[in-house]
Amino acid sequence: MQIDKSGKRLLFTALAVAWCFAVATAYYTFNVAYYTEKISTFGRFFLTLVGL
Amino acid sequence: MLSLVFVLATTIIFIGLGVSIVRFVDRDDLLPEGERIGLAFLVGCIPVSFAIYLIGPWRLDEISMGGLAVVFALLALPGLKTMPWRRYILAIRREACAATNDKWLALLWATAITVTASSLIQGLAPPNDFDSLMYHLALPRYDVELGYMSIPWDRELVQFLFPGFSINFSRLALVLADSGAAQMIHGLFGIIAALGSAMLVRKLGYEHRIALLAAVLFLVIRAVIWQMATVETDVTFAAYGIFTVLAYFSWNKEGSAPQAFLFGLLLGAGILIKLTGFVLAVSYAPLILFHIAKDLMGPKHLVRTVWIGPLTALAVITPHLIKMTILTGNPLFPLLNPLFNPDKPDLIGGLETLNGTGMGLFDLLSAPWNFSVLPMHYFDGMVLGTPYLLALCPLLLLDPGRRRWLPVLSIVLIFYVIWFYKLSQQVRFLVQIAPIMTAVAAVGATALWKRTEGMVLLKAPLVLVLVIMAINQLMFIGAYAGIRLPAALGLVSAATFHEKTPAMGGAYYKTCTYIAENLKPGERYFASFSWIFYYCPQVPAIANTVSEDTKWWLDSMTPPAISRQEFVESIIAADPKYFITAVSFSSRRNLSGKTETIKLGASDSRFGKYLLPVFGQLKPVSEGRYSAVYDGKEVITLLRKKVN
Numbered sequence A: 001m002q003i004d005k006s007g008k009r010l011l012f013t014a015l016a017v018a019w020c021f022a023v024a025t026a027y028y029t030f031n032v033a034y035y036t037e038k039i040s041t042f043g044r045f046f047l048t049l050v051g052l
Numbered sequence B: 001m002l003s004l005v006f007v008l009a010t011t012i013i014f015i016g017l018g019v020s021i022v023r024f025v026d027r028d029d030l031l032p033e034g035e036r037i038g039l040a041f042l043v044g045c046i047p048v049s050f051a052i053y054l055i056g057p058w059r060l061d062e063i064s065m066g067g068l069a070v071v072f073a074l075l076a077l078p079g080l081k082t083m084p085w086r087r088y089i090l091a092i093r094r095e096a097c098a099a100t101n102d103k104w105l106a107l108l109w110a111t112a113i114t115v116t117a118s119s120l121i122q123g124l125a126p127p128n129d130f131d132s133l134m135y136h137l138a139l140p141r142y143d144v145e146l147g148y149m150s151i152p153w154d155r156e157l158v159q160f161l162f163p164g165f166s167i168n169f170s171r172l173a174l175v176l177a178d179s180g181a182a183q184m185i186h187g188l189f190g191i192i193a194a195l196g197s198a199m200l201v202r203k204l205g206y207e208h209r210i211a212l213l214a215a216v217l218f219l220v221i222r223a224v225i226w227q228m229a230t231v232e233t234d235v236t237f238a239a240y241g242i243f244t245v246l247a248y249f250s251w252n253k254e255g256s257a258p259q260a261f262l263f264g265l266l267l268g269a270g271i272l273i274k275l276t277g278f279v280l281a282v283s284y285a286p287l288i289l290f291h292i293a294k295d296l297m298g299p300k301h302l303v304r305t306v307w308i309g310p311l312t313a314l315a316v317i318t319p320h321l322i323k324m325t326i327l328t329g330n331p332l333f334p335l336l337n338p339l340f341n342p343d344k345p346d347l348i349g350g351l352e353t354l355n356g357t358g359m360g361l362f363d364l365l366s367a368p369w370n371f372s373v374l375p376m377h378y379f380d381g382m383v384l385g386t387p388y389l390l391a392l393c394p395l396l397l398l399d400p401g402r403r404r405w406l407p408v409l410s411i412v413l414i415f416y417v418i419w420f421y422k423l424s425q426q427v428r429f430l431v432q433i434a435p436i437m438t439a440v441a442a443v444g445a446t447a448l449w450k451r452t453e454g455m456v457l458l459k460a461p462l463v464l465v466l467v468i469m470a471i472n473q474l475m476f477i478g479a480y481a482g483i484r485l486p487a488a489l490g491l492v493s494a495a496t497f498h499e500k501t502p503a504m505g506g507a508y509y510k511t512c513t514y515i516a517e518n519l520k521p522g523e524r525y526f527a528s529f530s531w532i533f534y535y536c537p538q539v540p541a542i543a544n545t546v547s548e549d550t551k552w553w554l555d556s557m558t559p560p561a562i563s564r565q566e567f568v569e570s571i572i573a574a575d576p577k578y579f580i581t582a583v584s585f586s587s588r589r590n591l592s593g594k595t596e597t598i599k600l601g602a603s604d605s606r607f608g609k610y611l612l613p614v615f616g617q618l619k620p621v622s623e624g625r626y627s628a629v630y631d632g633k634e635v636i637t638l639l640r641k642k643v644n
Helices: A002-030 A032-049 B002-025 B033-055 B062-082 B085-101 B103-122 B130-136 B138-146 B167-176 B179-203 B208-219 B222-228 B234-254 B257-273 B277-296 B308-328 B361-373 B388-398 B402-422 B427-451 B456-488 B494-500 B509-518 B564-574 B608-615 B632-643
Strands: B525-527 B541-543 B578-582 B584-587 B596-599 B627-631
Touching (some): A002 A032, A002 B427, A032 B456, B002 B062, B033 B085, B033 B234, B103 B179, B103 B222, B167 B179, B179 B427, B208 B427, B234 B257, B234 B427, B388 B427, B388 B456, B427 B456, B564 B608, B564 B632, B627 B632
Parallel strands (some): B525 B541
Antiparallel strands (some): B578 B627, B584 B596
């Protein structure tokens, strides 16, 4: 019974971590276009800022 | 500097006014001090806003508003005297001392203070968000120019009939200080909302580090950072929303009449900030019914006072309901207009289909995933930033005390369902209940963190995900700071700021400023669009109309037909010195969020078919990226030729 309980606890913890990982992975996968545009825009902005 | 002094003085006055009422409600000293300060601020705002609402239609100038400020400052003094200042200083010292020995506490405080300071100071930058330019600030400017509060019917904007609880603070700020002060006052509500999120965590029995994490998670939401430096109202509403939750649970525990009164007072004020307050009110209904049913079988201490909250809220909004009934025949205007005015148009109809993937059950269930993970695809853009709320909120299931969240989550659930089916599914409207969700996320994150103690294989990926999202969110914070702080601190001129900062349709700063600088007293100008942005002189504008009937839009979706001949005759009679027109607008509603400029055509404005061919033959006297100003005499000469 004790083993079952701790196994369940471990499973739920692993699932929770997997959920966080899945959310982050999906977010960055689906927003590649957004970040490509923003990184290049802000890259240019900061290069201008430092005078390059 | 004037803005900072004004904001500091206003904060002290708000708290001083509210603290006496809160002390009366909390006679047994049961509320924690943080909750009491937040409540005092929010309650103190109410008499100030109502006083402006009453006095403003008669007089809105330095004398009336200055007099009001002096009276309220005197009224705030007794409350301020009763505040335990020494206890506050000791609490700050104690917290600073604790932070030196606790790196997480130090990190959380450092983040909270840095982000709050940055967001507040950004409020000193020139206003450049569309809604503020269109009405949140344009209407107060109109009133200040006029010298009293009025409704510019000719703008044909339903927004000018919204209850203006927090717009009154912008009126006060524009009279006694400037737009920077107006924006900073609204930023203060962001701090109160974050405090509310923290106090909810404390109220439900968690330690204060988790409470501080909840506050931080709220302050770093992308839309919160953006709105705290504007006069937009979602964050302002969020502050009232979360404190209604706290007040409700205080009443639910004690059942006292003053606590029920406080709950109603905050709910009423919330509705006057934004009509979505009605949605929040409805969201409480099942919970109230459940608690009353339970109470009837038990101690019956709630039944006696349950009516006080809703009736107080009704009393608070009654002046607005009466005003709307007189003006439009619909007390809830523009809500439910087909019900109150069956023969008149539904001015907000069809909004629910603007965003989202559809209206089915699967769409309802998948929307949190879609607006968090695919915000650029189906919703109103990158409102939340990284999807940390989506990742962390479900982790509440890991917390042993998760059941105590059910009442709070019932409010969220009903609000969400109504948002989905009846509102425009703009994610920024969900910021109004975000302080609850950030509290849930903080507890969830802590639960998972504790569970992964000693499990390197699980802790490592968790840390990786959290660090990536934290750095990314920091980049959003940095981007806003990089754009707005230089202008706020005076390192960049307003003209340069507006030229380089993306805004939906631009702020018309150059063209409006040209008109403001060249228009003499008594002269007028014609605007070929119905919204007159904040930077333009408001009262001298002829807003896209030549008809005396400026209220036609309440009765019909299409304006009265006016022939070219009639139009030209009216224009000649009005003799505007300038014509301002929108030439294009920008949109970033695409997957990359890249600005796309869309040209406006003759069919995009009411008199475009008459004016655009004329503008095409002339050189503007002032021109911005999105708008242009033409000389009135030149335009009239060509219009005459067209008629002849």
